[in-house]
Structures are given as C-alpha cells and as structure tokens.
Amino acid sequence: MARMMYREAVLSTIAEEMERDENVVVLGEDVVGGNGTAGGPEAIGGIWSTSTGLYGKFGGDRVIDTPISESAIVGAAAGLALSGKRPVAELMFADFIGVSLDQIWNQIGKFRYMFGGKTKCPAVIRMAWGAGFNAAAQHSQAVHQMLTGMPGLKVVMPSTPADVKGLLRTAIRDDDPVIFLEHKALYGVKGEVPDDKDFMIPFGHARLSRAGNDVTIVSTGLLLGFCEAVADKLAAEGIGCDVIDLRTTSPLDEEAILDSVEVTGRLVVVDEAPPRCSLANDICALVAEKAFASLKAPPLGVNPPHTPVPFARELETAYLPSIPKIEAAVRKVLSYR
Amino acid sequence: MQLSRDQLLKAYRQMKVIREFEERLHIDIQTGEIAGFTHLYCGQEAVAVGVCEHLSNDDKIVSTHRGHGHCLAKGCDVDGMMAEIWGSREGLCKGKGGSMHIADVDKGMLGANGIVGAGAPIAVGAGIAAKIDGKGHVAITFSGDGACNQGTTFEAMNMAVVTKAACIFVFENNHYSEHTGFEYAVGTQKDIASRAEAFGMKVWRGDGTDFFSVYETMREVLDYVRVPGNGPAAVEFDTERFFGHFEGDPQRYRGPGELDRIRETRDCIKKFRASVTGAGLLTDADIDAVDADVMAAIENAVAKAKAAARPTPEDVLSDVYISY
Numbered sequence A: 001m002a003r004m005m006y007r008e009a010v011l012s013t014i015a016e017e018m019e020r021d022e023n024v025v026v027l028g029e030d031v032v033g034g035n036g037t038a039g040g041p042e043a044i045g046g047i048w049s050t051s052t053g054l055y056g057k058f059g060g061d062r063v064i065d066t067p068i069s070e071s072a073i074v075g076a077a078a079g080l081a082l083s084g085k086r087p088v089a090e091l092m093f094a095d096f097i098g099v100s101l102d103q104i105w106n107q108i109g110k111f112r113y114m115f116g117g118k119t120k121c122p123a124v125i126r127m128a129w130g131a132g133f134n135a136a137a138q139h140s141q142a143v144h145q146m147l148t149g150m151p152g153l154k155v156v157m158p159s160t161p162a163d164v165k166g167l168l169r170t171a172i173r174d175d176d177p178v179i180f181l182e183h184k185a186l187y188g189v190k191g192e193v194p195d196d197k198d199f200m201i202p203f204g205h206a207r208l209s210r211a212g213n214d215v216t217i218v219s220t221g222l223l224l225g226f227c228e229a230v231a232d233k234l235a236a237e238g239i240g241c242d243v244i245d246l247r248t249t250s251p252l253d254e255e256a257i258l259d260s261v262e263v264t265g266r267l268v269v270v271d272e273a274p275p276r277c278s279l280a281n282d283i284c285a286l287v288a289e290k291a292f293a294s295l296k297a298p299p300l301g302v303n304p305p306h307t308p309v310p311f312a313r314e315l316e317t318a319y320l321p322s323i324p325k326i327e328a329a330v331r332k333v334l335s336y337r
Numbered sequence B: 001m002q003l004s005r006d007q008l009l010k011a012y013r014q015m016k017v018i019r020e021f022e023e024r025l026h027i028d029i030q031t032g033e034i035a036g037f038t039h040l041y042c043g044q045e046a047v048a049v050g051v052c053e054h055l056s057n058d059d060k061i062v063s064t065h066r067g068h069g070h071c072l073a074k075g076c077d078v079d080g081m082m083a084e085i086w087g088s089r090e091g092l093c094k095g096k097g098g099s100m101h102i103a104d105v106d107k108g109m110l111g112a113n114g115i116v117g118a119g120a121p122i123a124v125g126a127g128i129a130a131k132i133d134g135k136g137h138v139a140i141t142f143s144g145d146g147a148c149n150q151g152t153t154f155e156a157m158n159m160a161v162v163t164k165a166a167c168i169f170v171f172e173n174n175h176y177s178e179h180t181g182f183e184y185a186v187g188t189q190k191d192i193a194s195r196a197e198a199f200g201m202k203v204w205r206g207d208g209t210d211f212f213s214v215y216e217t218m219r220e221v222l223d224y225v226r227v228p229g230n231g232p233a234a235v236e237f238d239t240e241r242f243f244g245h246f247e248g249d250p251q252r253y254r255g256p257g258e259l260d261r262i263r264e265t266r267d268c269i270k271k272f273r274a275s276v277t278g279a280g281l282l283t284d285a286d287i288d289a290v291d292a293d294v295m296a297a298i299e300n301a302v303a304k305a306k307a308a309a310r311p312t313p314e315d316v317l318s319d320v321y322i323s324y
Ligand SMILES: Cc1ncc(C[n+]2csc(CCOP(=O)(O)OP(=O)(O)O)c2C)c(N)n1
Pocket: A029, A068, A070, A092, A096, A099, B064, B065, B066, B114, B115, B116, B117, B143, B144, B145, B146, B147, B148, B174, B176, B177, B178, B245
C-alpha cells in the first residue's frame, strides 16, 4: 500500500498504463503545458496536476497538447480508439462537455452498437466535475445524470484514491468508451492505494463503506464523505446505516442497493445533480419498482435545487447537499411510520 | 481625427479604472475573501476602451472569461461589478454570476462568459438582429488567441459572412491561452486576422498596447460595418496580459524578465500618458488628477462591496422558472 492523493492516483495510474501498453495515448488542453512559450514544454502542467511529467516520460506523440477545441479532442479520441489506440482524453472541466457533446453522445457512445458489434471504442474521457469552489454556473456542474442516460457509455465516479486507481485502470483497459468523472474537491484527499500494477476494480460493483440495518444511504463522489459522516454520527445513537458508494453509475450495481433496502426498508439517495431525471430519482424508482414490498418509508432523494450552480459562497452552500441536509433526510425516512 | 480634451480624459479614465480595478483585485484576492476563479484583464485596457469608446448602449458586446475590462469599458457600474465579484447581493448579478458572468444587458453588455468560444456565435445573433433593425448598430465579440481555435468561432465567422451580420470579431492576441503559447496552438503560427480573411471578411490589424492605434483602427472598422449590407469584419490586436492566466497562476511559462519588460515597454497606460503629454494635449497634472480620482473610486467600490448585503439562502431559488 502507498499513501497518495486522489490526483496522484489519477496520474500514477495513467503513467503505469502508458508504461504497460504503448497504445495508451493522452490528449487534452495543457496536459503538457508551456508548449510554444519561453518556459518550454512542461514549464507548467494542467491546472489539476493530473498529467505532470507524462510528456517527459512518453514524448509528444503519446502526450498531446491540444488547442482549445473540445469537439476535436473528443472526436480525435474517437478516431484514435477506432484505430487501435487507447486514448485517455481530458476535458479540463466537465462543463466543457457541452462543446464536445456530439462526439460523446452521437459518436463514441454509439459506434459499437451502430456498427453491429464490429468495432470496439476503448476511449476514456476524463473530466473534473462538481461544485464547492465558487466557480459558478459554468465551472461547477454535475454531468453524470446526463451521461448515465446515454446508452453505450460507461460512467465512473470514484470517491477515494484507491477507487481512482482500480477504476481508472479498468477504464483504460475496457473496450467500451468510459466517462471518468473526477470530483475536483477530492483531488487533494489522501488515502491508501494498493501497489499492485494490475489492481483493478470491476465496473458495476458498489462498495459498502458503512454497514448498518436501519437505513440505506446511496451516494458517490464528494457527497459520499458527507454520508459517512452522517452514518458515523447516527451510529453513536445506535442507528445503523448502510452507506453504499456506487463507484459507477453505468453499469449500476442494482443488487447491492436492493439487497440493502430489503434489510433496511428505508432509502436515501444523495446526489450532486439537480433532482429532475437525476441519479437519485433513478434509484428511488428502481427501489420502488423492485423492492416495493420491503419499503417501510418512501425513498427520498437529497439533491440541489433545480437551478444553475450559483456563485456567491452563501448561495453555493445553500445549493449543495450538506451534512445537516443529509442527516435531516435520513431522520425523516427513519421517523416515517 | 483629433480627440477632444474631454474625450482624451474620458478614454484615459476608463483605462485607468480597469487598471486599478484589476490591480486592487489582485491584492484583495490574496486575502482569500474573494471566492471563485478570477482572470484579470490588466495590460489589455487599450483594446476594451479603444473599442468601446465608439459604442452606444444600442451596440452590443459579448465578452469572455477575462471580462472585467470589457464590462467596465462598456459602462457597467464599477460599484456593482466590485460587489458582484465580492459575491454580494447588491452586485450587478446579485452574486449569482461572479467574475466570469458579469452582464448588463441595458448597457449592451451581453455577458462575460466562462466557456471559451461561446461568445462569437452569440454576437452573430446580435449582429443579425442589428442588421434586421437597420439602424447602423453593431455587435462585437471579443475572443482570445485561444478562443480562435474553437470550432464555435469558425462557425460564427462563416455564418456572419453568409448572413451579412453587423458583427465585428475583435481578436485579442495576448500570446497565451492558459499556459500554452500562441505559436504552438495556432497552426499557421502567423496571426488570427488571416483566418478571418479566409472566411471572407475584411480584416484590420492594430497595436493593442496603444490606445490610439486601437481607437483609429476601430473607427475604420465601425465605419465599414455600420453601412447596411457590408456584413461583418474582423480585427486583431496584439496585446499583453500582465498577470497570470488566473489569479494564483505561477506563470512558469514566461521568459526571464518578461513581465518586467512588457510592463516597461508595452504598458498602454504609460504609453498614453507619454503620448498626450508629449504632444501637449494633456498635462501631467491633468492625468494625475484622473489617477487620484480613480484611486478614490476604486477604494470606495471596495468599501461598499465589503459592506454590501450578503445573499440569503432563499436567493438561490429566484430568477429561474421553477424552484423544484
Ligand atoms: C470550452 C472551454 N474550454 C476550456 C476552458 C478553460 N480555459 C479558460 S480560459 C482558457 C484560455 C483562453 O485563452 P484565450 O482565448 O487566449 O484568452 P485569454 O485567457 O488569453 O484572455 C482556457 C483553456 C474554458 N473555460 N472553456
């Protein structure tokens, strides 16, 4: 085991996979940084430090600094993937997906199916997502709800450095396109990470981060830690929470959710996206449909309101799900009779 | 054409307001009191002011992530902007937008923008509206050397030509997009204006560190685009940004002494002073008086922003069609 930050887990996994497989190629804005300047290549890397040093190790053919052209970045990843490479493309902020959406939605997500299974499309599109930095409406959004609804894409949302390691490796080795969502508020978080260079976590396998019999809390990303804090607080009162970290929203580990709700009969889903057509709604509906008889209370979602992400500190705090809001929701489903 | 004394004083004051607004933010951001990402416009003032001094509230501009200068030059209220950046409820956008989303539609300022390349298509629409209205108004989009690589910018240029939109593409080439150099990211390694030319537009070029170069160039550009039926035009200004890409950028991509050199030789404010005092149009005392006045205005704006009402949690739910 090694102790490292979430962002270091991203970088080291990419480096290990590039080492192992020469078809792995990285591309994105400022993934090298400093090209065409007095400081020269790698004078300064991307703003998240998730590609630092790759250019020096693997060279400009495999570590490609792109102009500001998100549509061409994802499109090039599609073409690379159809040509035997394993591109790992970076969108600096998940919000910029808007510029590249056709390539994600109509192209890479559909090739394998539309072409009758005759091709693979092993592209990984990484992006930093999430609120908490007062970066306002165009640099703070959750995008998983939209991407999870797109057939053909796999959607990964790691919450810990170890999960970054195991899931990113799986993503790079997977033959389908994978959207890899890195929460920007987690980049500095440290954790223990296995050293094994083949350590992989399969998609569609949730992680039980707290165990208890009274209520099921489902989440992922930054908010998972908030849910754990609530579970720990309630544990001191003798209330047991199952906290399920989904890890991937597509595929979804239905079994883990249903098994837990069959025991607890109570469900809270905590989601950073606005409520309409959200992950929270999706999972509440799943449980209503498949575990109705086990339910002792209506399933409840905790989401931000149906608004863009606001700028000011007070507003963003009010917008985001918080530990008190999650606790209140959990108590509400617990007190339902 | 010679500017009047009042015009000169106004243009200088506008540039100085932007300069001191940004210099002050650079200091205040370091205290941690201001939230979010901030991109300072310092160094490029002559472009915003040289363009906007020709415009009325009926002419529209669309700005970028580095938008403070464009907003101020277009007449956005200094106090309202400062309050917005401080996240106040009394800010120009009630603290909902912040630095990257300042807008004042009544002033013809259709918004700063956090999405690089998003502005140009919006300006085409505003330019088509101006064409339809037929009153000689124009829409201007400011784009950087980074934004000029975005497909949206290409589409907008072509569509503006095809629709004969009353639209002007102002390219501010400050040689950097974030940490990447212009020579790397723009494949022709030449300029941006020639791209616009290839789309079928008449183009101009000017020195973006010299107010008079920008102002006189823009007079020609506007004379052209305001004529019904002429359609769009483009102009490229070579300029410098004095701070990092965003506040906190260590700028290791700069060459040794680069910042000192551009502050020394490419400062539009210094150049303006030297030029007008040298020609006897204004005196040092005239300019010093503006400086003192601007410093007081900025000080006042900061004091007001700090004291202004903070947003309340309920404010999250307003200004959107439904609170779900
Ligand atoms: C669609 C999109 N891609 C990337 C970014 C991140 N980003 C913000 S500013 C910037 C560089 C812009 O360079 P340029 O257009 O030259 O403007 P300058 O910063 O020099 O004013 C980048 C890459 C963004 N905000 N939006």
